[in-house]
Amino acid sequence: MTSLSRPVAIVGVGYSELSRRSRPDPRALTLTACRTALADAGLAPRDVDAIVQFTHASDSTEAPITAYVQRALGIDNLSFFADLARTGPSGVGPPMTAVMAVASGVCETALAYRTLPQAEGNNGGLRESPAEIGGPTQFTAVYGHAAGILANYALKKRRRMHEFGHTAQEYGYIAINARRWAALNERAVMRQPLTMDDYLSARTIVDPLVLLDCDYPVNGSCAVLVTTAERARDLRHRPVLVDAMSWGTGRGSDFVFGADLLYGGSIPCAENLWRQSRFTPADLDVLGLYDGFTHLPISWIEALGICGFGEFADWVDGGRVIGPGGTLPLNTSGGMLAEGRIQGIGHVAETTEQLRGSCGARQVSGASVAVVAGGGSNDSGAMTLYVE
């Protein structure tokens, strides 16, 4: 018998303001999110003994590292910390890592955050290539694979439409759904409704990817607080328990050259998740699926077995299934497409609020089981959450 396993719960969530306002201090955003999560749980900084965060660039000077947050919150020592960088299921990675740390017994209460200055991941600017390109991008950048993430999702969208004989309309259901939910979320930055005509006439970014396929960059931070299920019982909110988790990469793990361009690691991730879970897709009440691009919730819904491969367009019933009042609401905050790009940790926070019943106007009645997924290419990660 090992001590390295015990039940874990999410007990607090916090956000900074999400905005396009120019250059708020990322440290201030982070501390606001972290302090709000602590207050939400009814915990003090001295109760925290672990901090985890994620940035895409290991040398990012924008988001503060865990040591800064520790100092600024006056925490004497950390039993666990990790500054995750470069790859992983983005903002879903820190909460998942925090859950593992607490479950392992290394620490008791872990703070997970993701802070995004608007500039990070903003691919709109014109860049200039060096004269020669070596390393992994010598096989891509020489072909003008500029702002490559945008081209990657254009390539996925074109291939999906070809493979299943669908039109761009199925992607439109995701874009429209984000705005429908965002209209109910005062924190969201894009709350104007969208029509299918709006979607289908949106400006091309890299054909066939259009502007409304892409999430909306904001300055913001979100934090999630994780502790033992035992401790969670004494805190402010109904504990949201972690049922199961998995990461997934797929074979030939690579965003472009990996074996499965359409689903990446989301299929093996979902398979491993359901192997461990006490639930099945039929038990799900609400979905929090990474939506940096409209392709991703569609591929996650199919990878998770919620509908068959290529069947999303039929399953979603014109968007009714996933919208307000639908049978399986998706991204009830508006997600990254409409609440703003905080890269997945917002899905963890929103799903937590749904399960404990604190979502106000957008509360899904009786929600008790949910799945949250981050990334969706070779950077997949997913967790199932529930309340007793």
Add this chain to the structure above:
Amino acid sequence: MDARPAPLPDEVSAPYWEAARDGVLVVQTCRSCGAGQFPPDLTCHRCLDEQLDFEAVSGVGQVYSYAIYTRSFDEAFDVPYALALVDLADRPEVRLMTNIVGTPLDAITVGMTVEVTFEQRGAWRLPQFRPAAGAA
């Protein structure tokens, strides 16, 4: 002057770029299990063998997917241009990134048969793909 970047080969990729410079498309192939792979690497990703050769292929392929840049994200590249993933006909396990050239962009389709052609880039030549001669 062409401001588009040229490849900077390394020890592993040099045979690929040297063959392309000579107008031959090669695929890194495992001496032990025969698997091809792209990009070239230190080991075979299928059987982990380290004995890898570069074998010439026909240069015929099929467009797996493509994207059209209609606005520039890199000023060295004139828009519009087509970025594509091409699966090689005689090595279906190998998918390359490339540009589709020599055709109106609106004539490109997923699944169309293409063949390699080479484009000067600095001191090197890039494998590019154009509609295959005689292909529908």
